[in-house]
Structures are given as structure tokens and as C-alpha cells.
Amino acid sequence: MKKIIIIGGSKGIGKAITENLLKEYEVVNISRTPPDFQHANLSHHTCDILTDELPEIEAADSLIYCPGSINLKPFNRLKLDDFRTDFEINVIGAVKSIQAYTKALSQSESASIVLFSTVATKLGMPFHASVATAKSAVEGLTKSVAADLAPTIRVNAIAPTITDTELAAKFLRNERMIESTIQRHPLKKYLAPSEVAAMAEYLISDVSKSISGQIFNLDCGIVSLKL
Numbered sequence: 001m002k003k004i005i006i007i008g009g010s011k012g013i014g015k016a017i018t019e020n021l022l023k024e025y026e027v028v029n030i031s032r033t034p035p036d037f038q039h040a041n042l043s044h045h046t047c048d049i050l051t052d053e054l055p056e057i058e059a060a061d062s063l064i065y066c067p068g069s070i071n072l073k074p075f076n077r078l079k080l081d082d083f084r085t086d087f088e089i090n091v092i093g094a095v096k097s098i099q100a101y102t103k104a105l106s107q108s109e110s111a112s113i114v115l116f117s118t119v120a121t122k123l124g125m126p127f128h129a130s131v132a133t134a135k136s137a138v139e140g141l142t143k144s145v146a147a148d149l150a151p152t153i154r155v156n157a158i159a160p161t162i163t164d165t166e167l168a169a170k171f172l173r174n175e176r177m178i179e180s181t182i183q184r185h186p187l188k189k190y191l192a193p194s195e196v197a198a199m200a201e202y203l204i205s206d207v208s209k210s211i212s213g214q215i216f217n218l219d220c221g222i223v224s225l226k227l
């Protein structure tokens with residue numbers, strides 16, 4: 001059974017990924033709190049990616065890094081520390097995880113890494129300067145590390161639009177906000193975590209063995225289409 005390391009599999013998109021993968025994969029979750037579900041194929045390490053050492057794992061087939069932020073403020077209210085905080089969780093945490101597990105992944109015949117960006121790197125949106133800056137760095141990291149690690153480990157990123165998780169809850173907290181989110185997207189919807197999980201499963205599977213260094217927009221049309 002292939003082994004997947006997921007950083008942030010306890011909640012949100014990571015939880016949907018974990019639940020989806022447990023049928024066929026062994027999943028090692030690393031997060032600050034344990035998942036609220038159990039499975040014979042699931043193990044958990046409590047760890048804060050920003051402050052703690054990552055657990056030693058000898059061999060694995062994929063690494064998925066989920067922690068991130070949606071810190072939206074007008075540019076003139078964003079402090080330098082907002083940029084630093086967003087950079088730490090989105091970029092430095094991902095770098096730390098990749099560096100910790102490159103050796104473990106190198107032993108796999110079909111190793112891959114999945115990171116998370118956002119649609120806000122492609123489309124100038126008010127209030128998104130800090131998160132768009134950090135996630136643009138994630139996209140640069142994805143492409144350059146994909147080159148460094150080729151042909152042994154594939155590296156790709158998913159750039160979702162708003163997805164129904166705890167992180168996005170404040171933007172979907174009432175009917176008016178939900179309706180306005182739906183109407184902003186050309187496909188008249190936003191994302192369920194399970195849709196993002198399906199893309200992550202594709203990117204770690206051998207079906208995507210020819211794909212590396214790419215960013216996949218799951219955008220419900222907001223970046224790609226103008227109606």
C-alpha cells in the first residue's frame with residue numbers, strides 16, 4: 001500500500017483528501033490537532049509546522065502540504081508582519097516539509113508532492129496582496145523544485161477558488177455572502193472540499209505520471225472565463 005504524508009489532514013481540504021485516500025493508501029497525518037475520525041490506515045503526529053521538528057518518516061510515496069491562510073485586508077492596513085506570517089505558513093512551512101521528506105520520497109518509484117496556491121495569484125483582487133504574494137511564491141517553489149527533483153519526484157500545485165472549509169467560513173457566513181460568492185463565479189458555484197480532494201488524488205496517482213511543475217486552477221471559471 002502506498003504511503004502518503006499529509007500536513008494538515010485534520011480539517012478542511014486536507015481532511016477531505018485524507019478521507020478520500022484512506023480506502024487505498026496509508027495516510028500519515030501531521031497537524032496541531034488530531035483528525036476527528038479514525039481508520040486502520042491512518043496515523044497522526046501532533047506537530048506545529050512553524051515551531052516543531054517534523055517526525056522522522058523513512059519512506060513515503062507522496063507529500064501533500066495543506067496549511068495556508070486567507071488574510072484579507074486593504075493594502076494600507078496590511079502590516080509587514082501580515083506578509084511575514086502569511087509567508088511563513090504558506091511558503092516556509094512547505095519548504096520545511098519538502099526538505100524533511102525529500103529523502104523518504106526519493107525511494108518511491110512514483111513520488112509526488114502537492115502544494116496549495118489560490119486563484120488570487122492569477123487575478124488582481126482587492127484585499128489579497130499578502131496572500132497573493134505568499135501563494136505566488138508557492139507557485140515559484142512548485143516549478144523550481146519540480147525541476148530540482150525531476151525525474152524522481154513530481155511537484156504540482158492546486159490553486160482553488162473559495163472552498164467550503166473552516167478557513168473560508170467567514171466569507172460564507174450567511175445567505176447573502178453565499179449567493180454573492182456563487183454569482184461571482186461563471187460556473188455559478190464555489191468548491192466543495194471533495195472536489196479539491198479529487199484533484200489531489202489525481203496528482204499523486206500514476207495517472208498523472210507525466211505531469212510536474214504545473215499549477216491547476218480549480219476556479220469555477222473566475223479566472224478563466226468572462227461571460
Ligand SMILES: NC(=O)c1ccc[n+]([C@@H]2O[C@H](COP(=O)([O-])OP(=O)(O)OC[C@H]3O[C@@H](n4cnc5c(N)ncnc54)[C@H](OP(=O)(O)O)[C@@H]3O)[C@@H](O)[C@H]2O)c1
Pocket residue numbers: 007008009010011012013014015030031032033034047048049050065066067068069070116117118119159160161162163164165166167168
Ligand atoms: N478554503 C479556501 O477557500 C481556499 C481557497 C484558496 C486556497 N486555499 C488553500 O488551500 C489550502 C487548504 O485550505 P483549507 O481551507 O482546507 O484550510 P484549513 O481549513 O485552515 O485547514 C488547514 C489544515 O492545516 C493544518 N494546519 C494549519 N496550521 C498548521 C500548523 N501551523 N502546523 C500544522 N498544521 C497546520 C490544520 O490543522 P490544525 O489546525 O489541526 O493544525 C488543518 O488540518 C491552504 O493552503 C489554503 O491557503 C483555500
